[in-house]
Amino acid sequence: MANKPKIHDYKSLNNVVTRIRSDLKDFDYVLLFAYNGTGKTRLSMEFKESAKKKGSGKDTLYFNAFTEDLFYWNNDLQGDTDRHLVVNSESAFFSGFKELALEEKIFAYLERYADFDFRIDYEKWQVRFSRDREDNIKVSRGEQNLFIWCMFLAICELVVDAHVSYAWVKNIYIDDPISSLDDNNAIAVANDLARLLKSGKGKIKAIVSTHHGLFFNVIVNELKHHNTKVHFYHRATGTDTYTLRGTDETPFFHHVATLGELKKAVEGDEIYTYHFNMLRSIMEKTALFFGSKDFSSCIHGLDDEVLYARALNLLSHGKYSVYEPREMVADTKELFKKIYSEFIERYRFELPEITGQQEAAK
Structure with a gap:
């Protein structure tokens, strides 16, 4: 149906990162569609670390599988009454978080997706959830991921607003924010993310990677008129070669x-x-x-x-x-x-x- 655009091959993730950082000089947003198992999460970490390797210090706020690892459950196995989520407050993810009291911003997003409430104990860095009249409940994995995602969006608002606590952030890198979410929430997540990014009017660069076709379709449609570069990212099984194909060079390829x-x-x-x-x-x-x-x-x-x-x-x-x-x-x-x-x-x-x-x- 069209002349096939060139496929760019790279021998290492670092070379892929170099290409993406080059794209960000000309584009505000880089969107990557990739199947699972191609190294999307490793690519996001390599991107984050690349600034440090060059001696320029950290410059990327990221959301990926490692972000979810900053939270773990205390299930109160003895009493079975004081179940809560423990937060790893040592991460730069929470820079200035305690002083900012982001509950209102977090809840503004959370109420769009879920029907539970939460309370953050900043002294012990614990999060307790409640629903209706039941306190200290353990929410589902999907609900937990939604809460973490809403916390991330609240922090991104501070980044976009140039808050001093997150002045170090030049790029936002988001890898598959929709694990354990159904299609309905995947669309809502894409909508909220696109709206937030557009509110920054290109002041903060963003990279979004995903394997989810529906989420990708929505985010591309939302950002396609906002200086966006779109790639199909792939690594063939059993090889060490990574490929990028610019899907905006071939109309509707990502569709x-x-x-x-x-x-x-x-x-x-x-x-x-x-x-x-x-x-x-x-x-x-x-x-x-x-x-x-x-x-x-x-x-x-x-x-x-x-x-x-x-x-x-x-x-x-x-x-x-x-x-x-x-x-x-x-x-x-x-x-x-x-x-x-x-x-x-x-x-x-x-x-x-x-x-x-x-x-x-x-």
Whole structure:
């Protein structure tokens, strides 16, 4: 469907970091889509450490799997009544945190995702949770991750506002903030993150990496008009070569990942109304690529063209339909499957060959 852009090969994570830092000289945001097992978390740590290696000191506030390790549970195995989350206050993540009392900022985010409350003991660095009238509850893994994420967003607000406690932060690096979250919260997380980053108007650079097609689709759509560079990041199994492919060089390339999410939804018969939004978004990009201004060109000439267009217009209405997630009734599911199947039949999307050597490894 298009001339394939060059695939840039790198012999080490450090070389990938060099490329990303170079991108940040020209772009405010760098977005990476990568499958699990390609070293996304190691890349985020290598990026963080690279500034120290050059002697310029720390410059990156990061959120990744190691961030979640800054918190661990005391389950009160003896009394089974005083369960609380313990915070590793030695991390730079919590610079000036005690003096700032961020509960209000944290809760402003948390109430969008969850129905529990929390209280931070800054003397003992402990967090206790409550729900309804029950105190010291142990929240689920997903709820815990949401709380940590909301704490991170509250800190990012301080970074964007140039608070003195976080004046050292020049970059924010976020790797897969959605572990253990369902699709609905994944969309909400992407929305909140994009809104926060845009509020900084490029004053703070940001890198976001993820394996989650839906999350990636939302964050790309939100930031695509805000000086953003988008890459497909990959490391073939059994090799030490890392590849970057600029997906903004190939229209809608990253939407192939979203098609994978839709395929999974169709095969699992777990289809929600917001999947119509995702499918329409892909059709719009496809139509633009072929010179048409309207997604309807993607279904033009099909036997049920009018019905398909009406369904895509009606059921993709609204921003992402995430705050009212509704599973489709059986008839609507079958309609979605037909539209999806005929679209895929017409446009035979394939992932590019990413193991070929198109440039000498750097």
